Each structure stands twice: as structure tokens, then as C-alpha cells.
Amino acid sequence: MNYELNNIPVRTEKPRTKGFTMAMDKGLSLRATEDFVESCSDFVDIVKLGWATSYVTKNLNEKLAIYKEAGIPVYLGGTLFEAFIVRGQFDDYRKVLDKYDLTFAEVSDGSISLNHDKKCEYIATLAKQVTVLSEVGSKDAAKIIPPYKWIEQMRTELDAGAWKVIGEAREGGNVGLFRDSGEVRQGLVEEILTQIPEERIIWEAPIKSQQVWFIKLIGANVNLGNISPSEVIPLETIRLGLRGDTFDHFLGEIKL
Amino acid sequence: MNYELNNIPVRTEKPRTKGFTMAMDKGLSLRATEDFVESCSDFVDIVKLGWATSYVTKNLNEKLAIYKEAGIPVYLGGTLFEAFIVRGQFDDYRKVLDKYDLTFAEVSDGSISLNHDKKCEYIATLAKQVTVLSEVGSKDAAKIIPPYKWIEQMRTELDAGAWKVIGEAREGGNVGLFRDSGEVRQGLVEEILTQIPEERIIWEAPIKSQQVWFIKLIGANVNLGNISPSEVIPLETIRLGLRGDTFDHFLGEIKL
Amino acid sequence: MNYELNNIPVRTEKPRTKGFTMAMDKGLSLRATEDFVESCSDFVDIVKLGWATSYVTKNLNEKLAIYKEAGIPVYLGGTLFEAFIVRGQFDDYRKVLDKYDLTFAEVSDGSISLNHDKKCEYIATLAKQVTVLSEVGSKDAAKIIPPYKWIEQMRTELDAGAWKVIGEAREGGNVGLFRDSGEVRQGLVEEILTQIPEERIIWEAPIKSQQVWFIKLIGANVNLGNISPSEVIPLETIRLGLRGDTFDHFLGEIKL
Numbered sequence: 106m107n108y109e110l111n112n113i114p115v116r117t118e119k120p121r122t123k124g125f126t127m128a129m130d131k132g133l134s135l136r137a138t139e140d141f142v143e144s145c146s147d148f149v150d151i152v153k154l155g156w157a158t159s160y161v162t163k164n165l166n167e168k169l170a171i172y173k174e175a176g177i178p179v180y181l182g183g184t185l186f187e188a189f190i191v192r193g194q195f196d197d198y199r200k201v202l203d204k205y206d207l208t209f210a211e212v213s214d215g216s217i218s219l220n221h222d223k224k225c226e227y228i229a230t231l232a233k234q235v236t237v238l239s240e241v242g243s244k245d246a247a248k249i250i251p252p253y254k255w256i257e258q259m260r261t262e263l264d265a266g267a268w269k270v271i272g273e274a275r276e277g278g279n280v281g282l283f284r285d286s287g288e289v290r291q292g293l294v295e296e297i298l299t300q301i302p303e304e305r306i307i308w309e310a311p312i313k314s315q316q317v318w319f320i321k322l323i324g325a326n327v328n329l330g331n332i333s334p335s336e337v338i339p340l341e342t343i344r345l346g347l348r349g350d351t352f353d354h355f356l357g358e359i360k361l
Numbered sequence: 362m363n364y365e366l367n368n369i370p371v372r373t374e375k376p377r378t379k380g381f382t383m384a385m386d387k388g389l390s391l392r393a394t395e396d397f398v399e400s401c402s403d404f405v406d407i408v409k410l411g412w413a414t415s416y417v418t419k420n421l422n423e424k425l426a427i428y429k430e431a432g433i434p435v436y437l438g439g440t441l442f443e444a445f446i447v448r449g450q451f452d453d454y455r456k457v458l459d460k461y462d463l464t465f466a467e468v469s470d471g472s473i474s475l476n477h478d479k480k481c482e483y484i485a486t487l488a489k490q491v492t493v494l495s496e497v498g499s500k501d502a503a504k505i506i507p508p509y510k511w512i513e514q515m516r517t518e519l520d521a522g523a524w525k526v527i528g529e530a531r532e533g534g535n536v537g538l539f540r541d542s543g544e545v546r547q548g549l550v551e552e553i554l555t556q557i558p559e560e561r562i563i564w565e566a567p568i569k570s571q572q573v574w575f576i577k578l579i580g581a582n583v584n585l586g587n588i589s590p591s592e593v594i595p596l597e598t599i600r601l602g603l604r605g606d607t608f609d610h611f612l613g614e615i616k617l
Numbered sequence: 618m619n620y621e622l623n624n625i626p627v628r629t630e631k632p633r634t635k636g637f638t639m640a641m642d643k644g645l646s647l648r649a650t651e652d653f654v655e656s657c658s659d660f661v662d663i664v665k666l667g668w669a670t671s672y673v674t675k676n677l678n679e680k681l682a683i684y685k686e687a688g689i690p691v692y693l694g695g696t697l698f699e700a701f702i703v704r705g706q707f708d709d710y711r712k713v714l715d716k717y718d719l720t721f722a723e724v725s726d727g728s729i730s731l732n733h734d735k736k737c738e739y740i741a742t743l744a745k746q747v748t749v750l751s752e753v754g755s756k757d758a759a760k761i762i763p764p765y766k767w768i769e770q771m772r773t774e775l776d777a778g779a780w781k782v783i784g785e786a787r788e789g790g791n792v793g794l795f796r797d798s799g800e801v802r803q804g805l806v807e808e809i810l811t812q813i814p815e816e817r818i819i820w821e822a823p824i825k826s827q828q829v830w831f832i833k834l835i836g837a838n839v840n841l842g843n844i845s846p847s848e849v850i851p852l853e854t855i856r857l858g859l860r861g862d863t864f865d866h867f868l869g870e871i872k873l
Contacts, residue, residue, distance in 0.1 A: 388847065388851065390652035391655060391656070412861065414850050419655070447868060450623065457620045460620070471861060472864040
């Protein structure tokens with residue numbers, strides 16, 4: 106850090122399994138990707154090329170090379186996996202992972218109906234090829250999954266070979282873990298945490314109030330995802346108690 | 362595209378008259394303009410320098426040269442036209458178009474009261490100099506224009522020489538075609554479409570839910586405008602049914 | 618400006634004490650900083666590195682050099698000052714100002730409880746080292762400070778040596794001067810203006826409707842702060858009556 110401040114929460118360091126930040130790139134230009142890496146590489150553990158943006162991204166190989174050079178793994182959004190599955194093109198999807206030399210993949214069912222055993226089979230199959238992130242939760246705000254089912258799905262997906270499970274929120278932070286308004290479904294999160302180790306979960310939390318809520322509940326080193334590139338540095342300060350929102354939270358005994 | 366997916370909607374190709382994306386540049390730096398062109402030129406058909414931002418833009422010639430080199434025409438926002446008109450400086454406006462070697466211009470009356478015959482005269486005069494886009498709709502949320510008047514104005518403006526007509530929404534997407542809340546005035550749009558050919562209309566739709574609504578109504582190749590540079594790639598995926606919002610819409614008969 | 622328009626409000630020129638724009642950099646990369654300076658340096662009078670983002674900013678010296686080269690002074694957000702104060706590290710804070718050769722500093726108490734005499738002492742002490750901006754208003758939406766206290770604090774802070782006082786709003790524009798909804802606390806602002814010279818105040822106004830409100834009340838040359846880099850050019854057009862929001866306001870006698 107640039108100067109000394111006492112009593113700052115201790116952050117994990119890369120490679121992190123806790124205190125992990127997953128950023129979402131939804132179409133950065135090559136130069137903007139370089140800029141992102143220049144300013145944020147210490148704070149970003151993995152990048153998702155949001156949903157199926159990789160399909161239309163120009164100079165995709167060059168973009169992937171920039172992230173690789175910076176030591177940041179990249180994966181393609183779960184919606185792309187689903188787009189291949191719904192078309193019966195799973196083998197083609199696996200070839201795409203190979204073609205771009207990807208080491209991570211997401212398995213999700215946010216936009217499709219997928220038998221859960223079948224989903225776990227995809228996880229198991231892909232886990233032989235890459236590190237798998239699996240996602241629980243629907244992109245359809247009307248589909249409310251009860252907490253016991255979130256837990257059951259998370260557990261079986263981890264058992265099937267997922268490295269971590271992701272709690273769905275979309276770019277907008279208004280489905281899955283959250284209500285339409287962006288408010289956290291607190292009871293859901295707390296119940297999940299009684300059963301699933303928190304280091305195995307990445308919480309999608311694109312909105313500041315959501316990030317603050319998770320940091321207050323779980324600590325500076327909670328795993329958070331769907332962070333916009335421009336919000337990575339702000340998030341880091343929230344983790345460290347250096348923004349108004351968590352300023353008091355980490356002060357503990359310090360008094361004026 | 363970067364890999365093969367079956368059953369993707371067929372997009373028109375440049376130069377497009379349908380499936381047209383108009384992006385709004387409200388002050389990109391030169392390098393950001395280059396980056397925008399690098400990553401998005403296939404998907405952007407025309408760029409508007411929003412309202413009168415061109416008045417204060419530094420290195421305007423250099424910016425215009427970047428777009429020209431990329432084959433993307435540029436026009437100055439309608440508010441600038443109105444700023445000249447309200448000051449009695451129409452001839453000066455025409456000289457500005459010449460000075461910057463512009464091939465498109467917008468005629469609008471979103472911020473001024475302009476007799477409609479007079480508006481059509483401006484369209485006819487400018488149509489001898491450049492390709493004219495004319496805009497219908499007020500920037501004043503309180504001024505509700507009934508559907509029959511939208512249609513009458515659109516028709517007479519096209520007759521006067523406008524290449525396409527634009528449905529007003531502003532950068533915020535909260536006037537004209539939309540309610541304060543951003544919700545589409547659906548009856549208005551549907552009534553317009555009974556009378557005006559959809560390829561002659563550009564719908565300003567800066568908000569994702571608005572883009573989704575138009576794509577579901579009219580199809581992948583609807584003309585949309587006021588798209589933020591950072592939303593051009595996301596929009597392209599929505600057009601292709603590759604984002605959650607339109608994922609189901611284009612699947613048709615495909616089943617798991 | 619790029620072309621001639623009659624009857625445009627006269628803007629002050631740099632170095633400005635009125636008509637001042639304070640922009641907030643919350644983590645721009647080096648190249649984005651260069652781009653910001655390239656496109657906006659005429660319109661930005663001072664840059665704040667938001668809250669404590671400077672703690673985690675990479676290449677901080679290089680960033681400061683870019684702003685220095687452009688003649689734009691930089692200061693560190695008030696939350697950073699408070700982070701040092703709450704830890705009893707005021708001397709360390711002063712050393713940070715020296716280490717980075719900063720000529721401005723902010724004194725605030727938005728996140729801490731600070732006896733007001735003590736706050737004025739900090740202002741007086743720092744005023745011997747740098748130019749001080751002091752901020753009035755809490756970051757806690759629940760802490761409503763009555764107008765007479767805003768005035769009393771602003772006056773005593775100016776008397777203690779502050780160059781200008783800042784009205785708090787945060788990045789979100791939803792505390793201090795504004796209600797939760799972002800709406801201006803109009804009575805508060807008007808009462809402050811009966812007692813404190815407007816050129817001594819910088820109004821944080823990150824949201825467009827807030828900028829418009831202040832420009833309509835005070836004029837093109839009101840001092841505004843917490844402007845996002847991407848909104849500096851749009852703000853400049855609002856000041857000049859060249860965006861729909863203030864288009865009518867400055868027209869005066871001009872008629873079609």
C-alpha cells in the first residue's frame with residue numbers, strides 16, 4: 106500500500122481462495138483491458154467474460170493474452186454454456202474451451218431448465234478438463250428457489266466436482282440472492298452459510314450496498330463476484346474499512 | 362463470430378438500413394474513441410455526438426477523423442441544431458456542417474417550439490446538403506404528444522426528405538417513447554408501427570429493458586439509438602438471443 | 618469553442634474561484650487519467666482522489682505527475698483524513714501530504730464524530746502546510762444537521778483557514794445536501810446562501826438533476842463537486858445552456 110495506516114483488516118494475497126474478487130468484463134476494448142490489468146491486477150482473482158459477450162468480442166485471442174500475461178484466469182459466462190447446451194452442442198463447447206486454452210468454465214442453469222442430475226454430470230465431465238465454477242439461482246425473478254434447495258444444489262454441485270459455487274445475481278443485482286429492489290435475501294444467505302463453507306461460495310454482488318452487506322456479515326475476505334472493472338478499487342477500500350460504508354465496522358476498539 | 366452456435370438470428374450487415382445501432386458519444390477522449398472503434402465498429406452504424414457536446418469537445422477534427430477512418434458516419438445532436446435555430450443562426454449551422462465535412466444532420470424540436478411546417482422546411486433545405494435524421498417527441502416529460510400526431514409528424518417529416526425518423530427518449534430513456542419510469546408507451550409504439558415502416562424509424566432506447574422490449578416486438582434487426590458505447594456489445598448479444606433477457610425468445614423449436 | 622453561438626453564458630476561466638468543477642477520480646488507470654486530462658483539462662479545476670482510494674492506487678506518483686503536468690491540483694478525499702485521525706495518526710497524515718508533494722487537503726468529519734473546535738484546529742494547522750478544503754455534512758443519512766448549524770460550521774471553518782467549504786453529498790448524491798432520493802434540500806441551500814458567500818462553497822452534486830438545480834439557482838458559474846470524469850463535458854454543456862435541461866433557462870429574450 107502507498108502509506109501506513111494502523112489497524113487495517115488483513116487481506117489475503119494472490120493466489121486467493123478467500124477474499125476473492127471476480128470481475129465482469131462485458132466488452133472492454135484491448136487497451137481498456139490493459140488499463141484494467143495495470144490498475145487492478147492485485148485485486149482481481151478471476152475475470153468472467155460476461156454471459157456470451159465472447160461470441161462477438163473482436164480480438165478475443167489478444168484479450169485473453171493480456172489477462173494471461175497478468176496472471177488472471179478468465180472464464181466464459183454461464184449463459185454461453187447454456188446456449189451450447191440448449192442447442193445440443195456440448196462437445197462444441199468443450200472444443201471452444203480447448204481452442205482458447207481456457208482453464209476455468211462455468212456451469213449454470215439460469216436461463217434454461219436443466220435436470221439437476223444432468224447439471225451435475227456436466228460439472229463432473231468438465232471438471233476433468235478445467236476448473237469448474239457452478240452457479241445456483243435463476244435469472245428469472247419470478248422463480249424463487251427455497252433455501253433448502255439452494256443448499257442441496259450447492260452441496261451436490263460441489264460434490265460433483267465444482268471448485269466453488271456462485272450465487273446468482275446477474276449484472277443488475279436484482280435476482281437470485283436479491284429481491285427486485287436489489288435488497289439481499291438475508292435469511293437465504295444466512296441459512297446457506299450454516300451448511301456450505303463460505304470459502305466455497307462466490308456471491309455475485311454488483312451493487313455497493315450488497316458488497317457492504319456481505320463484508321459486514323462475513324468479513325473483509327468474503328468472495329464477491331460480478332464486480333464492474335470500475336468498481337474493483339472502490340470494493341477494495343470497502344473491504345479495508347476505508348470507505349464510509351464500512352468505516353466504523355472495522356474500527357473495533359479504536360476511539361478518538 | 363468467434364465460434365459456431367447453431368440457430369442464431371441472422372443479423373443484417375453493414376451498411377445496414379435495418380438492424381441499425383446508433384451510439385451516443387457524449388465526450389469520449391480521442392483514445393477512448395479509438396478503443397470504441399476497435400472493439401465495436403462492426404456493430405455501430407452511426408454515432409451521435411450527444412446534444413451540443415461538440416461545442417466543447419477538444420480535438421474535434423481528430424475525433425471525426427477516427428470515426429471517418431472506421432467508416433462510421435457522425436452527426437451532431439439535435440439540441441445543437443435547435444441552439445442555432447433559436448438564435449436565428451441557421452446559416453451558421455449549415456456552415457458548421459460544411460466546416461466539419463459532415464454528411465448527416467439531425468432536425469429536432471425537443472427543446473424548442475417550432476411550427477411543424479417550418480420544421481419540415483428545415484428538413485427539406487438540409488436534405489439538399491446532407492442526409493437528414495429528424496426526431497419526433499419532446500424532451501419535456503409533461504408534453505404528451507398523442508399517437509396520431511406522432512404518426513402525422515413522422516410521415517410529413519419523411520415526406521419532407523428525412524432519411525429516417527427518430528423516436529425521442531433522451532440519454533435517460535424517460536421521456537417521449539417512455540414514461541418517467543422508463544416504461545415503454547407500448548400503445549404508442551404499436552400504433553406508430555401500423556402506419557410507418559419500421560425500417561424508417563430509429564427508436565432511442567438507452568435502457569436495457571427498453572432494448573429488450575423492442576427486440577421482442579420487432580426482432581433482432583430493429584433500429585435502436587442512444588446506445589452508450591459500453592452497451593454496444595451487450596446490445597449485440599441481446600439481438601442474438603445470447604443474453605438471459607432474450608435467450609428464450611429466439612429459441613423457437615429448440616428443446617433440451 | 619469549436620464554432621460560434623450567440624448569447625452563450627460567459628464562463629470564468631482557469632484559474633477559477635467561481636464556476637469551479639471538482640471531479641472525483643475513484644481509480645482511473647494511468648492511461649485513463651491521461652485521456653481525462655486530454656479531453657477535460659479546461660473544465661476541471663481540481664481533482665479529488667475519492668475517499669481513501671489513494672491507499673490502494675497503483676502508480677500513484679505517476680498519476681499525480683499526470684495531473685500536475687496538466688496544471689490540475691489533486692487532493693485526497695476527506696475519509697482518508699478521518700482514517701488517519703481516528704487512528705491517532707495525524708502526523709503521519711501530514712507526512713503523506715509532504716511525501717506526495719500535495720498542495721491541497723480536505724478536512725471532514727463525515728464518518729467520525731469530531732468536536733467542532735478540534736476540527737477547526739486541524740483546519741488551522743493544515744492551512745499552514747497546504748490549501749484546505751473543509752467539508753460540512755454527515756455521510757450518515759440519519760444525521761440531519763439543521764441549517765443554522767451548517768451555517769455556523771461553514772463560517773467557523775472558513776474563519777479557521779479553509780479556502781472553501783464543501784457541502785457533503787457522497788458519490789451517490791443521497792446524503793447531506795440531498796434527501797435519500799437525491800432530491801435537493803432546497804430550504805437548506807437557500808438559507809446557507811443568505812449567510813455564506815457562494816464563491817466560498819463547493820456543492821457536491823454528482824447527479825444531473827442536482828447540477829441543473831444549482832445552475833438554475835446560482836448560475837453557470839456555480840462551484841460543483843463530485844463530478845464523475847465521464848460527466849465533466851456533459852456538465853459543461855449544462856452550464857452553457859446547451860443541454861435540454863437548461864436550454865430555456867439561459868435564453869432570456871431570444872425568441873423564434
